[in-house]
Amino acid sequence: MADLRNHFAGIASPNPFWLASAPPTDKAVNVHRAFEAGWGGVVWKTLGEDGPPVVNVNGPRYGALLTPDRRLLGFNNIELITDRPLQTNLDEIRAVKRAWPDRALVVSLMVPCNETAWREILARVEDTGADGVELNFGCPHGMSERGMGAAVGQVPEYIEMVTAWCKTHSRLPVIVKLTPNVTDIRAPAAAAKKGGADAVSLINTINSVMGVDPRTLTMTPSTDGMGSHGGYCGPAVKPIALHMVAEIGRHRETAGIPVSGIGGVGSWRDALDYLALGAGNVQVCTAAMTYGFKIVQEMIDGLSEYMDSMGFATTADFQGRALRTITDWQYLNLNAVSKAVINQDLCIACGRCHIACEDTSHQAISATKDGARHFEVMEDECVGCNLCVTVCPVPDCITLRTLAPGEVDARTGRAVPAEPADWTTHPNNPMRRAVPA
Ligand SMILES: Cc1cc2nc3c(=O)[nH]c(=O)nc-3n(C[C@H](O)[C@H](O)[C@H](O)COP(=O)(O)O)c2cc1C
Numbered sequence: 006m007a008d009l010r011n012h013f014a015g016i017a018s019p020n021p022f023w024l025a026s027a028p029p030t031d032k033a034v035n036v037h038r039a040f041e042a043g044w045g046g047v048v049w050k051t052l053g054e055d056g057p058p059v060v061n062v063n064g065p066r067y068g069a070l071l072t073p074d075r076r077l078l079g080f081n082n083i084e085l086i087t088d089r090p091l092q093t094n095l096d097e098i099r100a101v102k103r104a105w106p107d108r109a110l111v112v113s114l115m116v117p118c119n120e121t122a123w124r125e126i127l128a129r130v131e132d133t134g135a136d137g138v139e140l141n142f143g144c145p146h147g148m149s150e151r152g153m154g155a156a157v158g159q160v161p162e163y164i165e166m167v168t169a170w171c172k173t174h175s176r177l178p179v180i181v182k183l184t185p186n187v188t189d190i191r192a193p194a195a196a197a198k199k200g201g202a203d204a205v206s207l208i209n210t211i212n213s214v215m216g217v218d219p220r221t222l223t224m225t226p227s228t229d230g231m232g233s234h235g236g237y238c239g240p241a242v243k244p245i246a247l248h249m250v251a252e253i254g255r256h257r258e259t260a261g262i263p264v265s266g267i268g269g270v271g272s273w274r275d276a277l278d279y280l281a282l283g284a285g286n287v288q289v290c291t292a293a294m295t296y297g298f299k300i301v302q303e304m305i306d307g308l309s310e311y312m313d314s315m316g317f318a319t320t321a322d323f324q325g326r327a328l329r330t331i332t333d334w335q336y337l338n339l340n341a342v343s344k345a346v347i348n349q350d351l352c353i354a355c356g357r358c359h360i361a362c363e364d365t366s367h368q369a370i371s372a373t374k375d376g377a378r379h380f381e382v383m384e385d386e387c388v389g390c391n392l393c394v395t396v397c398p399v400p401d402c403i404t405l406r407t408l409a410p411g412e413v414d415a416r417t418g419r420a421v422p423a424e425p426a427d428w429t430t431h432p433n434n435p436m437r438r439a440v441p442a
Pocket residue numbers: 025026027028050051080081082084085086087113141143144182208209210238239240242267268269270288289290291292
C-alpha cells in the first residue's frame with residue numbers, strides 16, 4: 006500500500022493534497038470540514054494588517070469560462086484577501102491547529118512592504134501554533150494597486166527583501182507564492198531562494214478579462230456596469246503553471262528549491278503531473294469550489310492505486326522524474342518521424358480529422374474510398390503533427406506511430422536514421438555546430 010505521507014519544507018501532512026489560500030480556507034468552519042474530508046493541509050485565506058477589514062465588491066466577484074455543456078474550464082475572480090478581522094482569523098487558526106495536529110496549517114500573509122508590518126504579523130501568526138507562512142506575492146487585482154501582492158511578486162528585489170525579513174523575524178518555514186504575471190518565472194523564484202525562502206508555491210492567478218455582454222457591450226461580469234481585470238485559474242491554467250514549475254526545476258539557480266504546485270489541480274492525474282515535474286505537493290482551489298471538499302478522496306485513492314501499480318512506495322520515488330524529459334526546442338531529435346494511424350474499427354466516420362487536416366494542416370487524410378465515406382491517412386503527406394489525434398472525438402481512434410530506424414518515410418523518401426540529430430547540428434542552421442567525425 007502506497008505511503009502518501011508528505012514532508013514539504015519541513016511541514017508534515019498525511020498526504021500531498023492541500024487546499025490553496027482562497028474561499029475554501031477562509032474560516033474555521035470550512036477548514037474543519039475540509040480536514041474531515043481528508044485534505045492533508047490548508048493554506049489559510051490571506052491575512053492582512055490589523056485595522057479596518059478589507060472591503061469586497063457586493064456584486065459578482067466570480068466569472069467562468071464554460072464548455073457548451075457547462076463544464077468549467079477557467080475561473081476568474083476579483084476577490085481580495087480576507088475581509089474578516091485579523092484577530093478572528095488568528096483565534097480560529099489556533100483552534101483548528103489544536104484540533105488537527107497531524108494536518109498542515111500554513112497561513113498566507115500580505116502586508117505592506119515595510120519590515121515592521123511583517124515582523125508584527127509574523128509574531129502573531131507564530132503564536133497560533135501554525136506550521137508555516139506563505140507570502141502572497143501573487144494576487145493580481147486590488148491589493149496590487151496598493152503596492153502589495155503581484156506588485157511585490159513582479160520585482161525580484163522586493164521578493165528577496167521581504168523574504169529575508171520573514172526569515173529574520175520568524176522561525177516558521179517560509180513559502181513564497183509567486184505570480185505568473187511575469188515574463189520569466191525563474192527571476193522571482195531565484196529571488197525567493199536568495200532571500201532564504203524554504204519553498205516557493207505557484208501559480209497565483211493570471212490577469213484576465215472574461216468577456217463582453219453582447220447586448221450592452223459592457224465588460225462581464227461587471228459591478229454596476231463596470232468591470233476590472235481579475236485573476237484566472239482552474240483547469241485552463243494548468244499547462245501554464247506546469248511550464249513554470251518545470252522551469253524552476255530545470256534552472257541552475259532555482260533547481261532544488263521545494264515547489265508547491267498550484268493551478269488547475271482537480272484530480273490525482275493533475276497532481277501526478279506536478280509531482281513528476283518536481284513539485285513536492287499540490288494545492289487546490291477552483292476544483293474544491295466547483296465540486297466540494299470530497300474530491301480529495303478521488304485524489305488520495307487514485308494516486309495511491311497508481312503508485313501501487315507502478316511499484317512506488319512513496320511520492321519521492323517518482324517526484325521530478327519527468328523533468329529530465331523537458332529540454333529546449335533546439336535539442337529535439339529532428340530525425341524522429343511519426344505518422345498518424347486511424348483504427349478503422351473505432352472510427353465513426355465523423356470526418357473531423359479530414360476537415361482539420363485538409364483545411365489547416367497537411368491535406369493528409371482522405372475522405373472517400375471506392376465512392377464511400379472512409380477516412381484514411383496518406384503517409385506520403387502526413388507530418389505527424391498530432392492535430393487529427395487532438396480533434397478526433399473517439400479516444401484512441403487515431404494514434405501516432407513512430408517509424409523504426411531504417412524505415413522509409415513515405416513523405417521524404419528517406420530512411421529514418423538510427424542516430425538522433427537536432428537543430429544545433431542541422432545543415433539548414435547557419436549557426437550549426439560541427440558534427441564530431
Ligand atoms: C476566489 C478566489 C480567491 C483567492 N484568494 C486568494 C488569496 O486570498 N490568497 C492567495 O494566495 N491566493 C488566492 N487565490 C488563488 C488560489 O490560491 C490559487 O493560487 C489559484 O486559484 C490557482 O489554483 P486553482 O487553479 O486550483 O484555482 C484565490 C483564488 C480564487 C479563485
